[in-house]
Amino acid sequence: MTEKPDQVLVGREEAKAFVVALLEASGVSKRNADIVAEGLVQADLRGVESHGINRIPSYLARIRNGVLDPRAEPALKQVTPVVAQVDGNNGFGFPAAHLAMETAISMAQTFGIGMVSVKHSNHFGMSAWIVRQAVDAGMMSLVFTNSSPALPVWGGKSQLMGVSPIACGAPGGDNSIPFILDMAPSVAARGKIHKALRRGEKIPEGWALDEEGKPTDDPESALKGVMLPMGGPKGSALAIMMDVFSGVFSGSAFAGGVTGPYDMSKPGDVGHFIVALKPDLFMSLDEFKQRMDVFYHRVVESDKMAGVERIYFPGEIEQRTEERRLKDGIPFVQAEIDALNAEAERLGAAKIQQML
């Protein structure tokens, strides 16, 4: 079953192999290329196409423009038994965040908690893939990042804060799914506007204002204007929170200083804040899992408001999409495949393999 008959379907392994080949041809190590590809393809599988493999052309342009170092390796410094710092050394944000979460998990396994601050990093895509790394290791987690200015602070009219996602998670029980929250503090993520632009689509009113501060449904005008924070001052405060923990605290850029992934003028200098927590600190793991089962069922079986057919747990819609796409393939539009293949041609790498 295809999602739409006019779409091009690509399998998980084909998408990953394609990305790895492009990155290796651009000087990225096989290990780091695997980590970037996993993060991007997970986003496509989960239906977060705004942060999937379509990001590759802009990432490669950063390498070509000399503002992202493809050969950089993240460096780890232990600060206390439960605190470490990663210097991303201006390489891809994905391996820096992966090392940070790996280290946080390892500290949490011994001490119950691990906290890692990351500086001089770059865009790490969809936060949920890092939450997933913790869930797969049986850990609860917090995953924060800052990002380039796109959102005004409440009462302001110019871009100052990033549309920086707040993400966290906890493993589920035997009869439930993991809790995975991953949300931008704006009405919609900025990547969704880039996706609409790529696909020649309009955006819903209420997502963004144009340069003159007027509501717009045109993605191009929206990208020149500002994103709107969700919940007014509360969304703006969450964006500030992401920047205090990820930017100020880590030693990376903050308060409007991060360079966006589509700005080729200088390094990103993105900061992240990553915490892993052992779920069985206050009770047995079995009891924790049973409590998550109870929680999940109380949420999804709660009384529905008019017009709602099904209540979902945070992360559940994405998990269902992933299950479907692992079987059916990831849907792309032809223009996206053409743009990806143009990169392959330029680098002399193999074109993307479609599913038959």
Ligand SMILES: NC(=O)c1ccc[n+]([C@@H]2O[C@H](COP(=O)([O-])OP(=O)(O)OC[C@H]3O[C@@H](n4cnc5c(N)ncnc54)[C@H](O)[C@@H]3O)[C@@H](O)[C@H]2O)c1
């Ligand atoms: N790295 C960066 O700088 C950056 C910046 C912005 C956004 N992003 C990414 O963009 C992505 C999109 O963010 P978003 O805010 O548009 O996400 P979204 O609005 O699609 O989802 C936000 C959260 O709400 C949950 N949710 C959505 N619909 C639901 C429903 N009907 N019932 C129950 N739960 C539901 C989702 O599971 C998710 O946890 C995220 O993955 C984020 O990490 C990354």
